[in-house]
Amino acid sequence: MNIVLFGAPGSGKGTQATVLASELNLQVISLGDILRQEVKNESELGKEVKNYMQKGLLVPDQLVARVIEEFISKTNGFILDGFPRTLGQAKTLDEIMQKQKTNIDAVLYFQVDEETIVSRLSNRRVCPDCGYNYHLKNMPPKQEGICDHCQTGLIQRMDDQPDVIIKRWQVFLKESEEIITFYRSKGNLISIDANGEKDDIFKLLKEKLQCKGLYPMKN
Numbered sequence: 001m002n003i004v005l006f007g008a009p010g011s012g013k014g015t016q017a018t019v020l021a022s023e024l025n026l027q028v029i030s031l032g033d034i035l036r037q038e039v040k041n042e043s044e045l046g047k048e049v050k051n052y053m054q055k056g057l058l059v060p061d062q063l064v065a066r067v068i069e070e071f072i073s074k075t076n077g078f079i080l081d082g083f084p085r086t087l088g089q090a091k092t093l094d095e096i097m098q099k100q101k102t103n104i105d106a107v108l109y110f111q112v113d114e115e116t117i118v119s120r121l122s123n124r125r126v127c128p129d130c131g132y133n134y135h136l137k138n139m140p141p142k143q144e145g146i147c148d149h150c151q152t153g154l155i156q157r158m159d160d161q162p163d164v165i166i167k168r169w170q171v172f173l174k175e176s177e178e179i180i181t182f183y184r185s186k187g188n189l190i191s192i193d194a195n196g197e198k199d200d201i202f203k204l205l206k207e208k209l210q211c212k213g214l215y216p217m218k219n
């Protein structure tokens, strides 16, 4: 099974991807995580994408397309987090699926309000080592500023600064409509109100997938 998680930055895609992947035994492909790792490694690709990421802009389609194709070709069922983000990428994904003789079973669209996004992203702190995410108010670490899992000092992502959050939201608004129309016309778009708490969102998501026969009823 192949699932796409679509939504604004901070809509909770990454959090739900982890839960869903372990429940359904699928691999998460998070393009943002892949690109951040490239930047950290100071690879050629990392050097090319760093500037876009720092400003909250999208990396050009041709750069991300080959990365995503490489990762998809190595999986046998995935949850895609953060791709596609433009109509061009959605079409590229279709081509990749055709080449692999498979298809996208569902596109879960996480609908959120701007104030939810700003609150979630400005309060987000991440562990640079294990990647675990915290929210300063709703899900703080046990010891202030320290990761519960690996005791590394937490950081704020470079693109979670207030002005960059607004930029990323604007980019999402500009690109999202065409993608939503594209998947709606294909009949595989599933919309979810993602303003609530993590567990409630997962419950909603599970029910919607069960209705489509994409999640076991017993779980």
Ligand code: AMP
Pocket (backbone or CB within 6 Å): 009, 010, 031, 032, 033, 035, 052, 053, 054, 056, 057, 058, 059, 060, 064, 081, 082, 083, 084, 085, 086, 089, 159, 168
């Ligand atoms: P994320 O962690 O998904 O919020 O992504 C962080 C940043 O990585 C974005 O603001 C973009 O600069 C870049 N990025 C992630 N996914 C894509 C994509 N599908 N297309 C272009 N740039 C992307």
